[in-house]
Amino acid sequence: MAKVLxxxxxxxxxxxxxxxxxxxxxxxxxxQKVVVVDFDVGLRNLDLVMGAERRVVFDLINVxxxxxxxxxxxxxxxxxxxxxxxxxxxxxxxxxxxDEGVGRVIDELRQSFDxxxxxxxxxxxxxxxxAMRYADEAVIxxxxxxxxxxxxxxxxxxxxxxxxxxxxxxxxxKHILITRFDAARAARGEMLAIEDVLEILxxxxxxxxxxxxxxxxxxxxxxxxxxxxxxxxAARAYMDATKRLLGExxxxxxxxxxxxxxxLLLRRRAx
Amino acid sequence: xxxxxxxVTQPVRLRGRSxxxxxxxxxxxxxxWLAELDATLSRSPGFFVGKPxxxxxxxxxxxxxxxAHLIVSLEKKNIRILGIEGVDPSLLSxxxxxxxxxxxxCEIAQVEPEKPEVRPQVASLLLDSPVRSGQSVVFPxxxxxxxxxxxxxAELVAGGSIHVYGTLRGRAMAGVNGNPHARIFCQKIxxxxxxxxxxxxxxxELDEALRNRPAQAWLDGGVMxxxxxx
Numbered sequence: 001m002a003k004v005l006x007x008x009x010x011x012x013x014x015x016x017x018x019x020x021x022x023x024x025x026x027x028x029x030x031x032q033k034v035v036v037v038d039f040d041v042g043l044r045n046l047d048l049v050m051g052a053e054r055r056v057v058f059d060l061i062n063v064x065x066x067x068x069x070x071x072x073x074x075x076x077x078x079x080x081x082x083x084x085x086x087x088x089x090x091x092x093x094x095x096x097x098x099d100e101g102v103g104r105v106i107d108e109l110r111q112s113f114d115x116x117x118x119x120x121x122x123x124x125x126x127x128x129x130x131a132m133r134y135a136d137e138a139v140i141x142x143x144x145x146x147x148x149x150x151x152x153x154x155x156x157x158x159x160x161x162x163x164x165x166x167x168x169x170x171x172x173x174k175h176i177l178i179t180r181f182d183a184a185r186a187a188r189g190e191m192l193a194i195e196d197v198l199e200i201l202x203x204x205x206x207x208x209x210x211x212x213x214x215x216x217x218x219x220x221x222x223x224x225x226x227x228x229x230x231x232x233x234a235a236r237a238y239m240d241a242t243k244r245l246l247g248e249x250x251x252x253x254x255x256x257x258x259x260x261x262x263x264l265l266l267r268r269r270a271x
Numbered sequence: 272x273x274x275x276x277x278x279v280t281q282p283v284r285l286r287g288r289s290x291x292x293x294x295x296x297x298x299x300x301x302x303x304w305l306a307e308l309d310a311t312l313s314r315s316p317g318f319f320v321g322k323p324x325x326x327x328x329x330x331x332x333x334x335x336x337x338x339a340h341l342i343v344s345l346e347k348k349n350i351r352i353l354g355i356e357g358v359d360p361s362l363l364s365x366x367x368x369x370x371x372x373x374x375x376x377c378e379i380a381q382v383e384p385e386k387p388e389v390r391p392q393v394a395s396l397l398l399d400s401p402v403r404s405g406q407s408v409v410f411p412x413x414x415x416x417x418x419x420x421x422x423x424x425a426e427l428v429a430g431g432s433i434h435v436y437g438t439l440r441g442r443a444m445a446g447v448n449g450n451p452h453a454r455i456f457c458q459k460i461x462x463x464x465x466x467x468x469x470x471x472x473x474x475x476e477l478d479e480a481l482r483n484r485p486a487q488a489w490l491d492g493g494v495m496x497x498x499x500x501x
Binding site: 124154157158160199200 | 403422
């Protein structure tokens with residue numbers, strides 16, 4: 001059965017698009033048929049991170065408004081044949097998205113894919129609410145700092161009240177993905193501890209992605225980090241997170257400074 | 272001439288009087304019909320006490336013993352039968368109520384069974400999930416209890432007291448309708464703002480020693496006190 005996953009955060013610049021590309025690519029690598037959908041209408045980025053910016057003809061808005069067919073707008077990844085991109089429009093804004101139009105597109109995508117991953121724009125306005133509207137699961141991307149955590153808390157509240165699932169009395173399955181985790185700064189106490197983040201958000205942890213030059217490098221060359229540098233710690237962390245998303249049990253590793261010793265954090269299942 | 276006083280015989284005076292009787296029309300199966308009657312009685316017990324009841328047997332064909340049995344069952348429910356209608360008189364024994372005829376249908380003013388007293392709503396609101404940043408819970412009628420934390424940027428407004436079984440990081444305003452006796456309780460205090468009946472304190476004024484401990488806030492005259500809960 002197709003799953004609709006929204007990657008969201010509230011705050012900008014925490015790594016939603018990077019995570020969408022990485023998780024999408026990792027899922028496709030494991031044999032799932034995946035489409036990543038850019039909801040950041042007007043400020044699209046996912047096409048760049050996926051390296052498909054020169055192949056965009058039609059976009060999400062065209063499909064929502066019925067100008068183009070879904071098959072015309074979908075772009076197949078050149079590296080993974082299971083991975084597709086539905087780009088956003090750069091010339092329009094979020095008001096061009098309609099609830100029923102998005103619902104129709106998501107329904108249609110559900111027919112032909114195992115995973116529909118919606119890359120949410122920052123904020124809590126139309127773009128973000130429509131990206132999460134039809135989600136079955138949510139990955140809340142959080143940096144270990146107070147402003148990001150508070151915004152994530154706000155987004156979790158919206159996932160619990162503004163989605164179709166919530167309105168039907170069901171629950172969107174939520175996961176916290178901590179990104180840009182800097183082991184050195186964490187050791188100096190300059191960042192919120194993982195436990196504190198989880199205590200505040202009261203939501204299970206999906207993974208911890210270390211702050212890394214590899215992520216930046218991958219974005220710049222337009223390739224998801226799990227494909228660009230599969231042996232890097234960030235790529236491995238994304239792959240582990242993806243396995244957990246698929247229901248596997250993988251021991252949680254807290255990225256440590258290069259002193260060799262990896263601390264193990266027991267899997268926390270917060271209330 | 273002796274006048275013999277003849278005993279004066281008072282002629283029996285007959286007066287007519289009409290009463291409104293309830294007519295019961297049993298249908299087969301009688302057991303179900305009796306169960307139905309029981310249900311009615313349980314809603315308004317004593318409804319038929321002292322009221323004349325006529326049994327109309329035209330819808331069923333019962334033997335003499337069955338009729339006797341039915342009358343006994345009704346008597347057990349405290350329903351006494353005044354007369355029987357729609358039945359062959361030969362089926363009735365002398366101890367049974369007499370056969371009636373010539374009844375006319377009339378409207379019965381339905382007496383509404385008394386509604387069970389509606390209890391006043393319990394003035395308390397229970398939230399069993401965390402209150403997230405940006406959410407605002409307003410309950411002017413009484414207490415708010417939260418089983419979980421209240422996030423930074425969330426807001427609780429209660430007419431009564433506020434209880435948080437988790438960390439209180441947001442704002443809590445108790446006794447907003449002018450109740451100086453309202454209090455705020457929490458397992459861990461990191462509140463941005465606490466207010467009771469208009470008196471407030473911000474996080475800055477909060478004693479560092481209290482942070483991250485169970486605490487309560489209450490009004491002592493015009494002064495807000497925040498004290499640890501031990």
